[in-house]
Amino acid sequence: MRIIITEHAKKRLKDLRQEGITIADITAAATNIPGRIPTATRFRGFIARSGRVFDIVAKDIPGGRLVITIIGK
Template sequence: MRVIVTEHAARRLRKARQAEITMRDIIAAAEAVPGTVLTATRFRGFVARSGRVFDLVVKDIPEGRLVITVIGK
């Protein structure tokens, strides 16, 4: 499955609240979501390799899985 990260989500990785969460962590988390996500949905409790917990908002589109935003804990 192709994972597409929005510019907004990529920008949020540079904020303090999302420190230590990498693009690799986001892609792995998005790929781990099972099934099809028809509407934008928040998935909670992913853990980055650094140990930082984060949530993702994703939606499936014809081009792949769209990561709308990342929320660090």
């Protein structure tokens, strides 16, 4: 499945709260969500390689899985 990360999500990775979360972490997390996501939904409790816990908001679109934003803990 193709993972599409919005510019907003990429910009948020520069914030202090999301420090230590990489694009690879986001891609792995989005890939591991089973099933189809018809509406934007928050998925909680992913762990980055750095140890930082984060949530993602994602939904499925015809082009793949769209990651709308990242929320670091």
